[in-house]
Amino acid sequence: MVQVVFNSVGKDFGRDAVLRDIEFEVPAGRFVALIGPSGCGKSTLLRMIAGLEHIDYGEIYIDGKAVNDLAPKDRDVAMVFQNYALYPHMTVAENMLFTLRMARRTRAESNDRMWEAARILGLESLLDRYPRHLSGGQRQRVAMGRAIVRNPKVFLFDEPLSNLDAKLRVQMRAEIKRLHQRLGTTMIFVTHDQVEAMTMAEQVVILREGRVEQVGTPLELYDRPTNIFVAGFIGSPTMNLIGGTFEQDRGRLCFVPRNGTPIPVPPGTLPGASKVGPGRECFLGIRPEHISLPGLDPNSDGGGSFGEISAEVVLVEVTGLDTHIVASAPDGEITILIRGRFDTAAGDRLSFRLNFSAAHVFDAETGERLD
Amino acid sequence: MTSPSRPAHKRLPRRNRRKTSAIRSVTVFGGVVLLLFLVLFPFYWMVTASIKNFREISIERTLVPREVTFKNYVDLFEQTSILWHLFNTAWISCFVTFVTIILASMSAYVLTRFLTPTAEWIARISLYAYMVPSIVLIIPFYIGLRMAGLVNTHAGLILSYLSFTLPLGIWMMRACFQTIPKTMEEAAVVDGANRFEAFFLIAMPQALPGVVSTAIFVFILCWGEYLYPVVLINSDRLRTITITLDALTGGGQNIKFGLLMAASTVATVPILLIFLVLQKHLVRGFAAGGYE
Ligand SMILES: Nc1ncnc2c1ncn2[C@@H]1O[C@H](COP(=O)(O)OP(=O)(O)OP(=O)(O)O)[C@@H](O)[C@H]1O
Ligand SMILES: [Mg+2]
Numbered sequence: 001m002v003q004v005v006f007n008s009v010g011k012d013f014g015r016d017a018v019l020r021d022i023e024f025e026v027p028a029g030r031f032v033a034l035i036g037p038s039g040c041g042k043s044t045l046l047r048m049i050a051g052l053e054h055i056d057y058g059e060i061y062i063d064g065k066a067v068n069d070l071a072p073k074d075r076d077v078a079m080v081f082q083n084y085a086l087y088p089h090m091t092v093a094e095n096m097l098f099t100l101r102m103a104r105r106t107r108a109e110s111n112d113r114m115w116e117a118a119r120i121l122g123l124e125s126l127l128d129r130y131p132r133h134l135s136g137g138q139r140q141r142v143a144m145g146r147a148i149v150r151n152p153k154v155f156l157f158d159e160p161l162s163n164l165d166a167k168l169r170v171q172m173r174a175e176i177k178r179l180h181q182r183l184g185t186t187m188i189f190v191t192h193d194q195v196e197a198m199t200m201a202e203q204v205v206i207l208r209e210g211r212v213e214q215v216g217t218p219l220e221l222y223d224r225p226t227n228i229f230v231a232g233f234i235g236s237p238t239m240n241l242i243g244g245t246f247e248q249d250r251g252r253l254c255f256v257p258r259n260g261t262p263i264p265v266p267p268g269t270l271p272g273a274s275k276v277g278p279g280r281e282c283f284l285g286i287r288p289e290h291i292s293l294p295g296l297d298p299n300s301d302g303g304g305s306f307g308e309i310s311a312e313v314v315l316v317e318v319t320g321l322d323t324h325i326v327a328s329a330p331d332g333e334i335t336i337l338i339r340g341r342f343d344t345a346a347g348d349r350l351s352f353r354l355n356f357s358a359a360h361v362f363d364a365e366t367g368e369r370l371d
Numbered sequence: 372m373t374s375p376s377r378p379a380h381k382r383l384p385r386r387n388r389r390k391t392s393a394i395r396s397v398t399v400f401g402g403v404v405l406l407l408f409l410v411l412f413p414f415y416w417m418v419t420a421s422i423k424n425f426r427e428i429s430i431e432r433t434l435v436p437r438e439v440t441f442k443n444y445v446d447l448f449e450q451t452s453i454l455w456h457l458f459n460t461a462w463i464s465c466f467v468t469f470v471t472i473i474l475a476s477m478s479a480y481v482l483t484r485f486l487t488p489t490a491e492w493i494a495r496i497s498l499y500a501y502m503v504p505s506i507v508l509i510i511p512f513y514i515g516l517r518m519a520g521l522v523n524t525h526a527g528l529i530l531s532y533l534s535f536t537l538p539l540g541i542w543m544m545r546a547c548f549q550t551i552p553k554t555m556e557e558a559a560v561v562d563g564a565n566r567f568e569a570f571f572l573i574a575m576p577q578a579l580p581g582v583v584s585t586a587i588f589v590f591i592l593c594w595g596e597y598l599y600p601v602v603l604i605n606s607d608r609l610r611t612i613t614i615t616l617d618a619l620t621g622g623g624q625n626i627k628f629g630l631l632m633a634a635s636t637v638a639t640v641p642i643l644l645i646f647l648v649l650q651k652h653l654v655r656g657f658a659a660g661g662y663e
Contacts, residue, residue, distance in 0.1 A: 050561050073563035085558035089576040098572075102563035146562070 003028040003063060003186045004049065004154060010057030011044055011210075018044050019210040022058070026188065026203070031180050033201035034190045035233075041210045042190040043082075046156050049188065050079045063153055073102065078147035079156040083163065084139045086131035086146075093118075093127040096145050103150070110149075117149045120179070137168045144176070148183065155187040161196065173200055194234050198222070206230050224360075228367040231285050231360060237324060240291070240334040241283045243364060246276045255284055255307065260330030263307040265356060272361035272370030281364035288324070288337035290355040305357040313348045327352065414639075421633040428628045443633040452607055453615050453634055460611040461641065463525060464593035467532045471589050472582055475540030476548075480570055482541070483548040484556075494545050501538035505598045508534065513602060523605055531599040536589045543588065547581025548574065583652040587645065594642055612638045 004026040011019040019041045026032050034042045047053040049060055051072030059066045067075050078099075087095050096117055100110035118124050121141045131139060140160060147155055160176070161169045177200050180187050191197055197204050198218040206213040206221065206229075214226045218234075225231035231239045244257040246265070253273060254262035265273055276282055294308075311327035311334065318324075318341070325336040325344065336352060344350065361370045420428050421443050423436045447453055482490040512531055513522065521527030555577070556569040564572065575582070597613040604610055616638060619631045 052557050052560065071565075072560045073565070077561065079558070079561045081554050081558060083552075083554060085552075085554040087555055087559070087573055098559070098564075099562035102559075102568065146558075150562075 002026070003030070004188070005061040006058070007061070008058040009045070009048065009055060009060060011041070011048060011053065012056050017210060019048075022207075022210075022212055024205055024212060024215045026186060029184050029186055030203055031177070031187045031201050032189065032203045032205060033197035034188060034205050034207060035192065035194060035197040036207035036213075037233075038192055040207045042192070042207055043158055045207070046079070046158050046188065046190050049075075049154070050077055050156055051075050076152050077154040077156055078150050078152040080140075080143045080147050080158065080160045082159045084131075084143040084160075086139060086142055088131050091128050091130055092123060092134070092142050092145075095131070095142055096149050099146065099150050113149045113151075117145045120148065120182070121145045136164055137172065140164060140172060144179070148179070151185075153186065155185055157187065157189040159190055159192070161191070162193075169196075176200065195236065198234070206233060224369070225285075226369050228283060228285070228362045231362065231369075235287060237288045237335045237337060239285050239287050239360075240329075241285050241362070242329060242334065243281065243283055243331045245279055245281060246273045247278050257284075257309075257329065258331040260309070263309060263354070265307065266305040269305045269356035270359060270361055270371075275370055276361065276363075282370065283362040283364055284354075285360035285362055286354055287358065288335040289339075290358040291334065291336040292353050292355070293336075293338065293342070294351060294353055305355065306353040307356055308351055308353055310349060310351045313344055313346050313350060315346060316344060325350075417632050417635050417639070420628060421636045423629065425629060428632075443629040444637075447630050447633045447637070450630070451615055451618070451634070452610075453612070453637060455608060456610045456612045456615045457637065457641075459525070459609060460594060460613075460638075463529060463532070463611065464590050467529055467536055467593045468586050468590045470529075470533065471536040471540040472586055475537055475585065476544045476575065476578065476582065477570070478537075478541050479544035479548050480574060482545050484553065490545075494542065497538040497541045501535055501542065505535065509598060509602055512599075516603065522603055523609065525609060527603055528599060528609075528611075531603065532593050532596060536592060539592070540585050540589055543585040544578070544581060547578050547585075551577045580652060583649055587649060590645065591642060 002025050006022045006024055009019060009022040010017065022045065034045060036042055044053055048055050049062070049067075051067070051070065055068045059068055061067065062075055062077070087098065090098065093114060096114045097110050100113060105113075114127075115124075118127060121144060123138075123141055123145055126134065126138060126142070131142065134142065140163075143160065157176070161172055164172060173196060176187075176189075189197075189200065201218060203215065204218055204221050205215050208229055214221060214230045216224075221230060221234050225234060225239075228241065232241070242255075242257050244255055244260065247254050247256050247262065249262050249264075253265045253267075255265055255270075255273070256262045309329060311329045313325055313327050314333060315326040316323065317326075321340075323338040323340070323342045325338065325342070326333050327336060327350070334352075362368065363370055419434075419436050422439050422441065423433065424438060424440050424442065427433045427436060427438070482494055486493065512534070516522050516527040516530070519527075521530065551574060556573050559569040559573045560566075595613060596611070597617070600611045600614050601617065604614065612634075616631065616634055619634055620626050
């Protein structure tokens with residue numbers, strides 16, 4: 001069953017088109033992350049679902065019903081705001097009871113639900129406090145409590161974790177995910193943090209400048225980004241993009257980096273490469289973990305699908321778990337991620353192996369994926 | 372040194388500044404005493420004069436009454452209808468304040484939440500409306516009210532008061548609502564509230580300090596208003612307290628100081644009481660910002 005459907009939804013603010021042709025579906029019970037850079041229209045889209053912004057073009061359906069002309073209270077959605085928007089003159093309990101009061105529920109039922117929500121979120125001891133006497137994490141939890149007491153069809157979260165410190169954020173991330181598993185309610189979660197989107201969501205929608213760039217599971221987005229923007233947005237450290245062309249050299253297909261020497265492409269890899277005519281500018285996209293050092297890679301399959309380049313080490317970063325090497329390639333710098341520790345220093349000249357079977361080809365002009 | 376368990380940021384600066392702050396406290400204290408004297412002495416004079424006899428007020432000019440008498444008050448209540456006038460003033464002021472708060476907070480809310488592009492203009496016009504002096508408006512008002520048959524009625528007086536309390540109230544309440552973020556109301560709307568519920572249950576409670584300061588401001592303006600009642604009211608029964616006081620000056624020739632001081636005391640006490648009761652809110656209202 002499908003819960004929320006966007007049918008060529010658009011929005012203008014004055015003369016600026018903020019959202020254009022948004023089309024995707026959120027199946028019931030799914031946890032969806034809306035992700036994109038600042039100002040791409042994520043909050044606006046969420047507010048349009050909630051009924052806080054008018055839907056200028058297209059329709060949004062919730063549970064099969066177009067909600068364009070429905071008042072927020074008739075849409076049966078609950079929203080958690082970025083700054084929590086707790087009612088400052090009400091206690092935690094009153095904050096959670098407000099929505100039930102508006103729905104004219106009986107006192108007994110309201111109290112039961114409020115206690116239930118407080119128990120799920122561990123708020124029992126805070127019920128008499130006012131929001132100004134709560135910590136950031138507690139406020140966050142109250143905001144979620146206010147949303148779950150209603151048992152709505154859809155939960156909307158607008159960057160609920162961005163005001164928390166790093167440690168609490170990781171903790172709340174797990175807590176929200178657990179909440180979703182427990183309640184099984186559809187959740188739409190806005191964030192500009194790709195790690196949040198990747199770790200929490202079952203489906204990720206990437207927006208840029210008011211348009212949907214790609215919809216898919218986190219791994220689909222990671223493994224098959226449809227364009228350079230998605231490729232660069234998902235994954236950390238970011239994917240290496242090496243500009244160049246594909247040429248035939250003595251019967252073999254070669255990738256020729258800008259200002260570099262040709263690298264033979266192993267047969268059977270890079271299906272997109274053969275579609276690129278000779279001389280056509282494109283980008284070879286390869287994630288840092290798909291570049292390795294000869295002899296170091298435990299998954300090495302004998303070199304069949306690897307290409308080699310030699311580059312000088314510019315910078316070495318050690319996290320303890322991994323080693324990140326930045327090296328100067330012919331066309332700019334590339335980042336290499338090595339699992340474990342590796343002893344090298346700036347100035348060393350190393351030979352790197354590019355795993356072509358995990359690489360991507362993008363058209364330099366349109367930025368689209370080729371394969 | 373402060374021990375690490377104490378909140379250092381709360382204690383250290385105080386200690387370092389102790390000496391200079393002592394000198395400063397003395398200066399500030401002296402200034403406050405002087406100011407208090409300037410404010411309180413006339414007040415003291417008014418209250419004590421009201422319980423002195425004629426000799427002490429006008430001839431001996433004693434500072435402390437030697438002989439306390441309530442004759443002035445007895446005369447006041449016997450010779451004038453001051454209680455009526457007090458009652459008139461009180462109910463008109465309360466009514467105007469109430470209506471102003473309701474209308475002004477609703478208008479101000481709309482100005483800050485909906486009409487944003489045009490709101491600046493409307494708000495500015497309302498401030499200009501407040502700044503137009505009553506003396507300019509009094510003749511057109513008189514003509515208008517006479518055509519409506521409202522001259523010499525409280526209804527006419529209330530309408531004329533509203534002409535200056537509403538713009539002032541809108542201006543003050545707008546400043547107040549501007550400091551209150553919209554997101555709480557949006558949360559309320561998503562939580563199932565309609566616009567009225569969002570206004571009365573979410574926005575208004577947060578605007579309470581602003582409401583209190585606006586109400587006090589408006590109430591005092593109404594209480595002390597002189598020009599409109601003197602022009603619009605001519606029957607004694609309908610007069611307000613400012614006119615009573617004016618009448619007691621006897622046109623400046625035969626001023627009955629004892630009566631006048633007693634009447635002034637009676638006119639001031641309600642305002643003082645209101646101040647004392649609401650003082651806490653008033654300070655909070657000004658501190659809450661929007662008025663600086
Ligand atoms: N009320 C408004 N009036 C005019 N323009 C607006 C309004 N609200 C948002 N915008 C514009 O719409 C665009 C999208 O805004 P939106 O808040 O949806 O971005 P966002 O993706 O949520 O960004 P962020 O990650 O910074 O929260 C921005 O360019 C913004 O300037
Ligand atoms: Mg946003």
